[in-house]
Amino acid sequence: RLRKWQERIRTKDAGERNLQFALSEIDRMASALGVPRSVREVASVIYRRALKEDLIRGRSIEGVATSALYAACRKEGIPRSLEEISEVSRVERKEIGRTYRYISQELGLEMKPVDPKKYVPRFCSELKLSEEVQSKANEIIETTAEKGLLSGKSPTGYAAAAIYAASLLCNEKKTQREVADVAQVTEVTIRNRYQEQIEAMGIHG
Amino acid sequence: MTDPKETINIENVVASTGIGQELDLQSVAMDLEGADYDPEQFPGLVYRTQEPKSAALIFRSGKIVCTGAKSTDDVHESLRIVFDKLRDLDIQVEEDPEIVVQNIVTSADLGRQLNLNAIAIGLGLENIEYEPEQFPGLVYRLDEPEVVALLFGSGKLVITGGKRPKDAEEAVDKIVSRLEDLGLLE
DNA sequence: GCTTTAAAAAGTAACTT
């Protein structure tokens, strides 16, 4: 009986240690990403729910913690791409995506697709582009998305192309490479989305 | 207007069978030309047929999996070739081993562009999976028939998981009527 | 869970030319 009691304590301690590790990892990654405290709190709640629903079995703690943070960023309306998230995690992008989809489905998070406009302020700020460019980029995204151009396209690539187009229209040109670097997409993707967008907008650049 | 059902095309049929006899894959690999066998990598021996085109995975237990065929008839034809090749190697093969179709992959075209964002909301976020950062298709799981559909912005779709060609037809009908009810088609 | 096989859809990426 003493042994069983010790085992329970040991198990409880192990569980506590794992939870503490997961929460400290969420904190570390959140700091590295520079997201507000509210996001860490939402991520913690998602992680604890996943723990309660026994979704971590067969998966790494770090993988679930990273996925919870990715989901939290989206829930709070300040999404980070899987590429950005994977840079501060030791879990690879593909695994984060898989785990995220799994916990999202199991916890019924009902995540809406990411709106490309959510990336505009941060990307434009990193590129030191004006408020005017941001507004123009948002207008391009809104107008072209309404025409159905967004279906199936990556939100980061879509936002990057709109920002590139807006920078040209506002005479604050940034090169495709500069925009591609902050959005972490290729120039080819920007070129392809850009062509579709300016055509749908009836612009000739 | 073309009925989407008429655009259905079977792209791949997966079936399993067995010759009812254990095999020494090492010797089969030596005698069967074109056979790929690397037990360190995968326990099955891979044998490809040219006409009809398919790939057969042959196991030590004598069980066989056939993939890549474009119809259930092609599955039978491909496996007949595999059985005969094994017989040529003096391996006893039952007269006609039971062949079970395990999965049929189909493609189809709804004929109009789809707004996947609207469909994701319309069909209910809890029932679908749409993560364009990871894959451009919207994943829609149906209960009856029990298949998985991948819907694309172009209006093209893929139906997989079915065991009968009819499963894909029923799935396309249900998808079309649901999208029409939601006013998301056309 | 992974390994292998086939196939479609469309997007993205990494190469070479």
Place this chain on the structure above:
DNA sequence: AAGTTACTTTTTAAAGC
């Protein structure tokens, strides 16, 4: 910039790690 190749998703059986 174009072209090629390859990887993402889904499904399914098989035997073994």
